[in-house]
Amino acid sequence: MTPKVVRIALIGAGWMGQIHSETYCRLYTRTTDSGVRPELRWVVDVDEPRARRLLETYGYARMGAKWEKVIAREDVDVVDVCVHNSLHRDIVLAAARAGKHLLCEKPLATSVQAAEEMVRAVEEAEVVHMINFNYRRVPAIAYARQLLGEGALGEVYQMRVLFAQDFAASPDLPVSWRFRPDLAGGGSLVTMGSHAIDLMRWFMGDVSRLVSMTSTLVPERPLTGDDGRVVPGRRAKVAVDDVTSVIVRFASGAAGTLETTWLAHGRKHHLEFEVYGSRGALRFNSERLNELMFCDGSSPAELRGFRTILVGEPHPYGTQFGLKTGMGIGIKETFLLQLQDLLAGVASGTKVTPDFRDGLEVDRFIAAAFDSAGLGRWVELHTG
Numbered sequence: 001m002t003p004k005v006v007r008i009a010l011i012g013a014g015w016m017g018q019i020h021s022e023t024y025c026r027l028y029t030r031t032t033d034s035g036v037r038p039e040l041r042w043v044v045d046v047d048e049p050r051a052r053r054l055l056e057t058y059g060y061a062r063m064g065a066k067w068e069k070v071i072a073r074e075d076v077d078v079v080d081v082c083v084h085n086s087l088h089r090d091i092v093l094a095a096a097r098a099g100k101h102l103l104c105e106k107p108l109a110t111s112v113q114a115a116e117e118m119v120r121a122v123e124e125a126e127v128v129h130m131i132n133f134n135y136r137r138v139p140a141i142a143y144a145r146q147l148l149g150e151g152a153l154g155e156v157y158q159m160r161v162l163f164a165q166d167f168a169a170s171p172d173l174p175v176s177w178r179f180r181p182d183l184a185g186g187g188s189l190v191t192m193g194s195h196a197i198d199l200m201r202w203f204m205g206d207v208s209r210l211v212s213m214t215s216t217l218v219p220e221r222p223l224t225g226d227d228g229r230v231v232p233g234r235r236a237k238v239a240v241d242d243v244t245s246v247i248v249r250f251a252s253g254a255a256g257t258l259e260t261t262w263l264a265h266g267r268k269h270h271l272e273f274e275v276y277g278s279r280g281a282l283r284f285n286s287e288r289l290n291e292l293m294f295c296d297g298s299s300p301a302e303l304r305g306f307r308t309i310l311v312g313e314p315h316p317y318g319t320q321f322g323l324k325t326g327m328g329i330g331i332k333e334t335f336l337l338q339l340q341d342l343l344a345g346v347a348s349g350t351k352v353t354p355d356f357r358d359g360l361e362v363d364r365f366i367a368a369a370f371d372s373a374g375l376g377r378w379v380e381l382h383t384g
């Protein structure tokens, strides 16, 4: 089959821009049922050396500094948004207006109003839209979701999620856009929690109400200038949440808790969840990406306990990488699965998931959690 070509314009050549670029290159050489191939047309960044590095490493055809000049071009099918959060809105609105398909990094936006505008824009333009909640494509998580859907846990009572990292544990970590509310829209709840909230919704359905507490425990960090370099001897005030706890009531009646922290010494990339039901329980921790723990509550009392399932060939995506069970995949493979589905959706003109509506619901959760923390009381959530 002659591969259909999907032409990419990548906006933002930082960390995620590099991972997306590498992923497109892997997809270029991959034989898939859909026969779709990405073509790297444009890489755009205000930081010229960054754009040039990706152009030269991954073979983009052209580079630019102004996204406004690139996204509406004839030779672009997909605009891939990898800039800081507050810029997602403007790029998405302009790209949708130009009829371009969209991949947007998480979170969708820095306000519910902006997220609603973005959903409206892509739906009116009838373009394919995906948000990069890539944890849905961790095979162990996809299998956990499958078990839940098959009723392996019986009636689902509760989900607990913790996303803990240590990257900001030192007060000497300089400020970046992630610590600025105007650019990021929040702190650990936004940066890490957005993934966790999406998983909670995917597993448990809509949230009806929540109550939360946010804490800024490192209120100052070394100041950086426009060039990203530390300004010697100067510190910047930081007002975003370092640590957040949320208690959740799901529309189903089930209970939930979510904790996020980027001050957690010893935790590297620790997205952990537990789900308890009337017939069993599940546990997962992203530092052990290929393992899922399952407890069958109907097994004899003396054997009842968590067993560790090494996720591989018999599980979701298990035949995608030509690996034997136990060899294991890494987080980059989840980007591969995600972007592969995006390209297939663009080639066939069909919807993909998770999409901007999922992004909007996560932004509604985040806004409600910040409202609740400010008001010091429960807040209702309205979806749709």
Ligand SMILES: NC(=O)c1ccc[n+]([C@@H]2O[C@H](COP(=O)([O-])OP(=O)(O)OC[C@H]3O[C@@H](n4cnc5c(N)ncnc54)[C@H](O)[C@@H]3O)[C@@H](O)[C@H]2O)c1
Binding pocket: 011, 012, 013, 014, 015, 016, 017, 044, 045, 046, 047, 050, 065, 066, 067, 081, 082, 083, 084, 085, 087, 105, 106, 107, 132, 133, 134, 191
């Ligand atoms: N899915 C995930 O697991 C994951 C992980 C990390 C980050 N993210 C998300 O990816 C996005 C980017 O994060 P990152 O870590 O790559 O950030 P980054 O700071 O490494 O990269 C952002 C890039 O955008 C560029 N930029 C800024 N303004 C621009 C403009 N006007 N036009 C063009 N380029 C511009 C910057 O120069 C920088 O190179 C964020 O939304 C973040 O939340 C997602």
